Amino acid sequence: MNFPEYYEFSFPVKIISGHTALNKLPVELAQAGLSRPLVITDPGVGKAGLLEVFLNAFAESEITIGAIFDQTPPESSTLVVNKIADLFREKNCDSLIALGGGSVIDTTKGVNILVSHDSNDINQFRGADILTGPLKPFYVVPTTAGTGSEATNTAVIQDLEKGVKMLIVSELLMPKAAVLDTRMTLTLPPKLTAATGMDALTHAMEAYISIQQNPISDVFATQAIMLVGRWLRHVTANPQDKNGRLAMANASTMAGTAFSNSMVGCVHSIGHATGAVAHVPHGVAMSVYLPHGLRLNLPKAAERIGEMLLYLAGPEVYVATPPEERPAKTIAEVERLKQDLYELSGLPRTLQEAGVDKDLFEKIAALGINDGSALMNPVELTLERARQLLDAAWQG
Amino acid sequence: MINHYPEIPPRTKPFKRAINKVVLFVLGRALQSLSKADPLIRAETATWPEGFTLAMLVKPKGGSMAVRRMPDLSLKYLGSQFPNDEADVTIYINEVESAFKMFTGQLGSDVAYARHSISAKGDLSYTVSVVRVINVVEAYLFPRLISRGLMKEPPPIPWGRRQSLRLKTYLLGILFGI
Numbered sequence: 001m002n003f004p005e006y007y008e009f010s011f012p013v014k015i016i017s018g019h020t021a022l023n024k025l026p027v028e029l030a031q032a033g034l035s036r037p038l039v040i041t042d043p044g045v046g047k048a049g050l051l052e053v054f055l056n057a058f059a060e061s062e063i064t065i066g067a068i069f070d071q072t073p074p075e076s077s078t079l080v081v082n083k084i085a086d087l088f089r090e091k092n093c094d095s096l097i098a099l100g101g102g103s104v105i106d107t108t109k110g111v112n113i114l115v116s117h118d119s120n121d122i123n124q125f126r127g128a129d130i131l132t133g134p135l136k137p138f139y140v141v142p143t144t145a146g147t148g149s150e151a152t153n154t155a156v157i158q159d160l161e162k163g164v165k166m167l168i169v170s171e172l173l174m175p176k177a178a179v180l181d182t183r184m185t186l187t188l189p190p191k192l193t194a195a196t197g198m199d200a201l202t203h204a205m206e207a208y209i210s211i212q213q214n215p216i217s218d219v220f221a222t223q224a225i226m227l228v229g230r231w232l233r234h235v236t237a238n239p240q241d242k243n244g245r246l247a248m249a250n251a252s253t254m255a256g257t258a259f260s261n262s263m264v265g266c267v268h269s270i271g272h273a274t275g276a277v278a279h280v281p282h283g284v285a286m287s288v289y290l291p292h293g294l295r296l297n298l299p300k301a302a303e304r305i306g307e308m309l310l311y312l313a314g315p316e317v318y319v320a321t322p323p324e325e326r327p328a329k330t331i332a333e334v335e336r337l338k339q340d341l342y343e344l345s346g347l348p349r350t351l352q353e354a355g356v357d358k359d360l361f362e363k364i365a366a367l368g369i370n371d372g373s374a375l376m377n378p379v380e381l382t383l384e385r386a387r388q389l390l391d392a393a394w395q396g
Numbered sequence: 397m398i399n400h401y402p403e404i405p406p407r408t409k410p411f412k413r414a415i416n417k418v419v420l421f422v423l424g425r426a427l428q429s430l431s432k433a434d435p436l437i438r439a440e441t442a443t444w445p446e447g448f449t450l451a452m453l454v455k456p457k458g459g460s461m462a463v464r465r466m467p468d469l470s471l472k473y474l475g476s477q478f479p480n481d482e483a484d485v486t487i488y489i490n491e492v493e494s495a496f497k498m499f500t501g502q503l504g505s506d507v508a509y510a511r512h513s514i515s516a517k518g519d520l521s522y523t524v525s526v527v528r529v530i531n532v533v534e535a536y537l538f539p540r541l542i543s544r545g546l547m548k549e550p551p552p553i554p555w556g557r558r559q560s561l562r563l564k565t566y567l568l569g570i571l572f573g574i
């Protein structure tokens with residue numbers, strides 16, 4: 001047992017959660033003295049009919065949507081960010097609303113940096129904790145439940161010409177409010193629901209055992225683990241369940257809050273590399289690697305891994321398991337969740353099922369050990385350990 | 397009455413500032429010297445682009461150092477006056493006390509990052525590699541008892557190499573820049 005000698009925790013985001021929470025967003029803007037938001041979204045959101053729901057929420061309000069940019073690509077880029085920043089200035093907007101998933105939210109964070117600093121070069125803002133404020137008022141309406149981007153201090157913008165990913169970390173990137181509206185995630189298909197839910201679980205579990213872990217982020221992490229443990233199977237099996245959807249949206253935001261303050265670890269290091277090299281969707285990679293990543297950290301974090309059993313499996317299971325068996329039992333519970341999600345939605349359990357070629361392992365390992373998330377992982381992520389993790393994840 | 401509300405400029409901590417500046421110099425020279433011989437460091441610098449410059453600076457004016465990655469994989473010490481806005485990556489140590497703790501073997505790089513004692517400007521994709529290099533340097537500069545507390549696990553340096561390169565770094569690398 002230990003208590004951090006020093007830590008910082010920041011979470012300036014107001015949470016607006018409900019089956020029709022979106023209807024409250026115009027009031028939020030008006031109270032902040034805002035009247036012309038720029039809305040950033042992607043084609044999928046329009047196709048799913050969510051833009052209609054969104055625009056209806058602004059009926060009979062005092063808010064004019066300054067413009068809608070609905071062509072955000074699946075990966076945010078400098079080109080798009082510059083284009084939207086121009087649109088913001090041209091249309092005299094005073095605030096930003098991101099309506100979408102991880103890419104839309106990251107793009108909006110990038111746009112906010114540019115319009116707030118009157119710049120068209122995101123490159124000069126790259127770095128950790130160096131951004132200066134204030135930024136424009138910014139609101140998020142997530143349409144997936146998993147990335148947690150509505151609660152994080154990070155934006156990743158790609159420079160397609162140079163082929164590099166630019167990373168910006170600053171608590172100023174967090175929105176003023178996140179609107180968790182049940183209707184936004186009700187139409188997500190079961191497999192995507194399962195994958196994004198496992199991403200949220202991974203955020204919470206990695207944050208809980210991270211070197212940067214602290215008592216306040218623990219509260220968010222453990223509640224997120226509890227919500228995933230209770231609801232993820234149920235929502236994957238019953239996609240139309242409103243309470244379940246809202247619970248998972250909350251789990252995602254809470255897990256995002258936890259890892260925004262405590263960082264993630266080796267599951268994300270190898271997962272990011274697997275996405276870059278083998279194009280495995282992020283949530284699928286998280287699910288495949290999570291139990292193996294926990295196992296890798298047993299030498300340093302067994303006690304905390306064991307503690308998570310209480311939240312994932314509930315008090316009965318926790319009490320019935322002797323303390324020395326709890327770490328292994330937590331991992332077994334994650335495996336059982338994976339198995340159930342596989343049966344419910346076909347979510348891949350192994351790298352083999354995810355269609356990753358074994359020949360890519362060396363490349364994935366080399367890239368993974370240089371991922372920033374490796375820094376806060378309890379056990380040093382060496383090349384050898386990365387290889388072992390990949391081998392273990394191949395057949396499960 | 398005028399002097400009842402005096403302006404108070406920031407106090408100084410000349411001793412800690414001086415130590416920090418000395419260690420920045422030692423670190424720069426040690427990076428230069430060790431990067432010519434240590435295979436662990438060279439394996440890392442091999443992944444950095446040629447000409448890549450890394451600066452380290454104690455905010456706001458507590459000293460700095462910079463190194464550049466040369467074609468032969470070694471790092472060249474660029475002194476304490478290198479303009480940090482020209483570096484590819486600048487690591488800032490945010491205040492004098494954290495810098496003093498890091499430079500005297502009381503605070504490791506990853507824990508310093510976890511405590512928001514350091515921030516970084518530029519391409520963060522080299523951060524993990526830079527931390528591994530600094531860990532190796534610390535393993536040479538500090539006695540094992542101290543360096544063990546600064547990192548998750550000590551880098552795999554054989555005993556003989558650690559003793560001989562440590563001697564070379566202190567006698568030639570730091571004193572004469574070899």
Ligand SMILES: [Fe+2]
Nearest residue numbers: 147199203282
């Ligand atoms: Fe994630």
